Amino acid sequence: MPVIDLDYLRDILEELLRCPSPTGYTDEIAHRVCKEMDRMGVPYQLTRRGAIRARIKGEASKPARAMVSHLDTLGAQVKSLKDNGRLELVPIGHWSARFAEGGRVILFSERGAYSGTVLPLKASGHTYNNGVDDMPVGWDYVELRVDAYAKTAGDLEKLGIEIGDFVAFHPQPEFLDNGYIVSRHLDNKAGVALMLASMKALVDSGRKPTVDVYWLFTIAEEIGHGATSILTPEIASLVAIDNGTTAPGQNSDEFGVTMSMADQTGPFDYHLTQKLVHLCKEYNIKVRKDIFRFYRSDAASAVEAGADVRTALATFGVDASHGYERIHMHALRSLAELCVCYALSPVEIARDAREFASIKGFTHQPTEEADQDLVPEVSEPDELSADAQS
Structure with missing residues (x-):
């Protein structure tokens, strides 16, 4: 298996984290990712809005495979210019104002960028005493203080700040010697980084995938659009790379790979998910399974848009997702290795090369009774306890 360059993975992740990209303001990170693919010599195309579709050619063109991660992150927009010279905000994506409080930000106006801090409406303990702790949590109870002279709404207008301006939150990344990474926006800058690292490993190895592999980078996953318009008819299988x-x-x-068996939109494809799990076991990649109740991904948006593709969701476990997130390099390396293994693995469902076909070659799912001879014996106690008998 081609080796993942961990130094590259770390460095490109740090670069991506420092490139602001709240949904709707993703042009610059699209430029950065395209520059990386130019360096690797991987051909790509962009949609009108900046989603990226790269392709590494395989031994055959169909049934093509795809892996997808998203460039966009959480953020905010200016809702109103307040009389006190502060700004009301609305979130981009679904996340709690609890994690916005105290956040350092960059506001992008047409005139230029301003730094600032998101504060609760009652921010000073010297002024409000216990009132600071009694403030409810919510976007109605925070405001943005820009680092410029602004004591009135008129002052904000003179600065060129307007309703709808985008606000990006500083990630404040920390890369610890023990392998942990703490930052905002690991969802899904980490997914983008590990996909780039797996592409690099594949290109550097000189090995050709079994079939064409598309590497997709979307720009609106955090607001539910995701991979709605970037697939080609050749793509039969789509693996979303995101956070667990x-x-x-x-x-x-x-640590390791976490395979999502289902999210709030329902189960993922049985055969594709099992294939990825079996690849992990074959190549000694640590793997476990989970179900996500309040979660949707690029894969869900593709299916909802009408794409007839098999979908799976392979993830790196993130602690405190959509907050100050933490991951470990072990998970990123493991998932990058799985991406490479998947790209080089044989096609098992040849029928998927055609969008419509007869029943011949269609898949089966196991329905037979389990072989009891393979089930370990469970010893029974000689006698029941008094509590059990009662």
Whole structure:
């Protein structure tokens, strides 16, 4: 298996994190990713709005495979210019104002960029005493203070700040010596970085994929659009690369690959998901399974848009997703390795090369009873306890 360049993975992730890209303001990160593919010699195309479709040619063109991650992140927009010289905000994407409070930001106006801080309406303990702690959590209870002279709404207008201006939150990344990475926007800059690292490993190895592999980078996943208009008819399988939800009650982990079996839109494709799990086991990549209840991905948007593709969601476990997130390099390396293994793996469902075909060659799912001879024996206690008997 081609080796993942971990130094490259770390460096490109750090670069991506420092490139602001809230949904709707993604032009610059599209330029950065395209520059990286130019360097690797991988051909690509852009949609009108900047989603990217790159292709590494395989031994055959069909049934093509695709992997997808999103360039856009959470952020905010200016809702109104307030009389006190502060700015009301509305979120881009679904995230709590709890994680916006205290955040350092960049506001992009037509005249230029301004730095600032998101503060609760009652920010000073010396002024409000316990009132600071009694403030509710919500976007109605925070405001943006720009680092420029602004004591009235008129002052903000003179600065060129307008309703609708985009606000990007500083990621504040930390790369620790023990392999942990802490930052905002690891969802999904980390997915983009590991996809680029897997592309690099494949190109550097000189090995040709089994079939054409498309590497897709979308620009509006955080608001639900995702991979709605970037697929080609040749693509039969789509693997979304995104974050897993490491938290109590979940089975995701910050180490290895976490395969999502379903999210809020329903189950992922049985055969594609099982193939990825089996590849992990074959190549000794740590893997576990999980189900995400309040989650949707690029794969869901593609299917909802009418794409007849098999879908799967392969993730790296993230702690505190949509907040100050934490991952471990082990998960990023593991998922990058899986991407390479998948690109080089044989096609098992040849019928997928055609959009419509007869029943011949159509897949089966196991329905037979389990072989009891393969099930380990469970010893029974000689006698029941008094509590059990009652």
